Amino acid sequence: MPRKKPRLQYGQKSIPGQYEHELRTPMIGILGAVELLEQSRLELEQSQKINIIKDCAEQLLKIINEILDVSKIELGMISLNPEPCNIPELICHTLNIIEPLAKIKGLELKLNITGCVPNRLLLDSIRMRQVLLNLLHNAIKFTRYGKIQVLVDFDNDTTSPCLQVSVSDTGMGIPPDQIERIFEPFNQVDNTFSRKFGGTGLGLYLCKKLVESMGGRIWHNSNEQKEGAVFSFYIPVGLDSNKQECRDEVSQNSSKNYSNNVIDFKPVQILIVEDNELNQKIVAQILENFGFEVQACANGLECLRILQDYHFDLVLMDMQMPIMDGYETTALIRQDPELKNIPVIAMTAHAMSGDREKCLACGCTSYLAKPFKADELVEEIRKHLETSSSLSKPSQSSQQLISQLLPELKSNLLELISDLAAAVEFRNFERIKSISHDLKGSAGIYGFMELSKTASLIEELARSEAYTDLPALIERLIKDFDDAEIAL
Incomplete structure (x- = not known):
């Protein structure tokens, strides 16, 4: 029976x-x-x-x-539907789905398709993508840092050609005594992991059943690397006799570039060093809208501590900060053998003659004067990053964030103007320079150009300790603020 x-x-x-x-x-x-x-x-x-x-x-x-x-x-309700499909496009489109999750965790996502893989094969693309997505989800879930790599190979056996795919990660790995259980339903190594990482424990079981339904096999490579996990599977495929292309003739409609048979999805990590919290938020939002991963800190000392523990592709450095300013911080970065090659873009509200040269002299890669536009900031970053071609277009969410921050911004600007007026009254020129500098940058980033220009004039007079016109400029500053508030 x-x-x-x-x-x-x-x-x-x-x-x-x-x-x-x-x-x-x-x-x-x-x-x-x-x-x-x-x-x-x-x-x-x-x-x-x-x-x-x-x-x-x-x-x-x-x-x-x-x-x-x-x-x-x-219940035996799964049916297969083999059809001709473009293998590079199928794999790459699947990675496009998973890429945002990898970026959130700062993981590098790599794809390597060997040259012997035909562009078109006969297989059930839906089931194939489902298996690959499950394996990728697992890899990302259990990997805190490092990379996820997908390798695709082809066994051109004349009797039974097979496509083989491996997904490897640099995560926590699987204890040897648990390997036999990982393909069982409702199993996730142990209950501790289930509570920590979530999930039903059905993902690998589904992969096994789907691969077997396609006539293939899936397994875990326990001895191939010391850390992380490697899952591999193969499935029998048919050759598309109607249209066979060599591996180098990739469709121009593909969503990624297949040059050298290797694709890298590596999130660009940027560290913002800025003592003004509002400026931090708006610059971070601008960068996130362009696809960057962003972290921020408030002074040079914090910056150096973070750089010792985490990798960043570029640093945006405000030059005027408490505790340790941008000039000293950049000089120390250039003295560190492990950090000396990281691009550092100076962000400063100074636009005086010699300021650019001063920033470059301390080791900054380039210089950007506040106020700057979002496009100017991103274009300056693009110059120093090879991966900039993959950046996305900005969204409208930055405008929503600015609207949400306006009450905090107005309060912050009023506080700066009040402090500046007090400093002028007491003729504290150092304090006047410092506050007007901050006010110029903050107002400029948010588009309050008249307010920024007046603050810049006050800063110039404070540098030369010329007091006569300062009270009148404070009155003008208050009027500029009132005009900006009415406009809003």
């Missing part, structure tokens, strides 16, 4: 395919409603709570999908 297929039981009842609609539709409705809410005008706290709801709903939908997929596999 033929062996009866086992059924996956949930409270003694299986979940047939007919209930898919009833289970998925409510979650899709929740996500749709959340997306509509995201497009409305929300306060910062409301927006944060909406993001929490969205994340939870997406996680729950993923769990529902996994349980439904397992149910269909166990």
Whole structure:
């Protein structure tokens, strides 16, 4: 007698395919409603709570999908649909889906397709992508730092050609005594990991069942590297007799560049060193909208500490800061053998003759005077980063952030103007220079150009300790602020 297929039981009842609609539709409705809410005008706290709801709903939908997929596999409801597909495009499009998750964690994502892989093969692209996505999700989930690498190879056996794919990571790895259990359902090495990293423990089980349904095999390479994990699978494929291309003739519609058969998805890490918290926020938002990963600190001493522990591709350095200024910090960076080659772009509200030369003399790679526009900042960064061609276009979210920060900005500017007026009254020229410098930069970044220009005039007079015109300029500064507030 033929062996009866086992059924996956949930409270003694299986979940047939007919209930898919009833289970998925409510979650899709929740996500749709959340997306509509995201497009409305929300306060910062409301927006944060909406993001929490969205994340939870997406996680729950993923769990529902996994349980439904397992149910269909166990009930024999999975059908295969082999069709000609472009292998490089299939792999690369799958990596495009996973790339944002890798960027969030600062992980490097690499793809290597060997030259012997034909461009077009016959296989079930949907199942293939599902297996690869599950493996990539696992790799990212269990990897704190380092890289995820995908290797694609082809075994041109005349009787049974196979496509082989490996996904490796630099994560926590799998204890040898747990390897035999990792492809079992509802298993995730142990309960501690399940609590820490989440998930149902169905991902690898699904991969195994899907690969086997395509006639292939999946396994864990326990002895190939000391750290991390390597999962490999192969699936039999057919050759597309209608259109065979050599590996070098890649479709121009591909979403990534396939030169040298290697693709790198490496998030660009930028450190902002700026003592003004508002300036930190707006510069960070500008950079994030262009696809950069950003961290910020308030002075040179913090900058040096962070650079000792984390890798950054570029530093944006404010030159006037408390505790340790940008000049001293940059000089110390250039003395460190491990840091000396990192690009450092000076950000300063100084625009006086000799300021640029002073910044370059201490070791800065280039110089950017405040106020600057977003495009000017990004273009200056592009000059020093080879990976800049992959940066995305800016979104509209920076305008939303500016609107949310306006109350804080106005309060900050008023405080600076009040402190500046007191410094003028007491003829404290050092204090006048310092405050007007900060005011010039902050106002300029947010587009309050008249306010920035007046603060610049005050700074110039304070440098020469010319007091006569300062009281009148303070009055003009207050008027500029009132005009800006009315405009807003």
